[in-house]
Amino acid sequence: MSSAAIQDIDLKEFMSDPYPTLKYFRKNSPIAYVPQLNATLFSKHQDIFICEKNVEIFSSVQPDGLMTKLMGQNMMRKDGDAHIKERKAIFPTVSPKTVKNFWKNHFVEKTNKIIKNIGKKSELEIVSEFSTQVSAEALKLITGLSGMTWMEMDRVSQGMIDGCSNYIGDPAVAKNCEDCTRSIDLHIDAQLKDPNLHDNPSLLSSQLDAGLSMETIKANIKLAISGGQNEPRDAIAGTIGTLLNNDSQLKMIKSGSKSWLQAFEEYARWMSPIGMSPRRIAKDFNYREVYLYENDMIFFMFGSANRDEEI
Incomplete structure (x- = not known):
């Protein structure tokens, strides 16, 4: 110590x-x-x-770390050239240009559909009925796992997050995490048979194009799911909830004196x-x-x- x-x-x-x-x-x-x-x-x-x-x-390489043991050694647990190689491999998926010119329209389309389905509700539980689905549908697109339901995407993400923070060694948490990673592996294997796999720049297709090993590809997709679901989910719901509880702040956005982006950035700093x-x-x-x-x-x-x- x-x-x-x-x-x-x-x-x-x-x-x-x-x-x-x-x-x-x-x-x-x-x-x-x-x-x-x-x-x-x-x-x-x-x-x-x-x-x-x-x-x-201060190395990211942690062979005995929970994330590596449960999810495989992904790019976040690598340093130097090994990290750079995999970061370059996924760049066609997550570059600002790709997000703006390709993913944004798909995200908006999915979100509008969700809003339409809940639009007539008099009351809404923001996390379970809105932000969870918005985040999961976006993550299905980014990862390329279109065959996974949004409910399963949320489940496996939370299970891996719980597993990676299981510093007290709860066996039930570890077992559930293993079940979640197994589910992701099965969905990736199924998606590999899709003849339209390379029609969009998903994490799966980009890493395959870069020639990464299947072990590495699966580890990096698990990394994307572990944080790419719960973090946007909670940030979306948290920003909305905080603004609804702070009417003066919401009025600034509605008037145009402040932007939704500023609200999101401040929430992400605060929480x-x-x-x-x-x-x-x-x-x-x-x-x-x-x-x-x-x-x-x-x-x-x-x-x-x-x-x-x-x-």
Whole structure:
């Protein structure tokens, strides 16, 4: 373990709402070892900004990490040339130009259809009846898994997220995660038989065109699903819910003085869709008089950095 100051946490309380604890850390212990997580947490924006780029020390490669064990070694768990190769392979799918000229119209079409189906409702549960489906339908397009239902897309995403954050080793959570990854593998195998597979620049077709191995392709699609469903789902619903509870902010958007994009960006800062990024210390290192030792686990707390009072 690192030489950082030891800070104990109430794990249940932290999982429910980490922000009060992280606020305390920023003020009193910006780099802290948390025994309950067996990791050293970085909570200040400047420290994270400096260290996350130093991949020779703060490595994404985590062969013993939960994500790698449960989903395979995807591009987010690789550094240097290996990461760049796979990033280039998916660029035809996720480039700003492709999103603007190809995906946007499909997203709008799917969303309008969902809105039409719920338009006559007098009441609406935003997460389950709207944002979950909007996010899942978009993800079906991006991944190329058109044969998967939007309900199954949401299920497997949540199952993998739960599995990758299962630091207490709950066997039921691990078993469910394995079932979810198995479902994704089966849907990919089925999609490979689709004669129209290469009609659009999906993650599946782009990686096949780039000649990546099937093991790598499946790992990267699981990566896209693990974060690409719950994060947009929660950001869409959260932005809507927050605006409905803050009428003055909503009026600014309706009047045109502020944009929907500004609302989304502020919500994503306030309630970070990606709250944390784990890294492994590749070799012994001293940062600001804190000794970090090879194979120590580091958590860069993005959610905390986005609330840093010094920014």
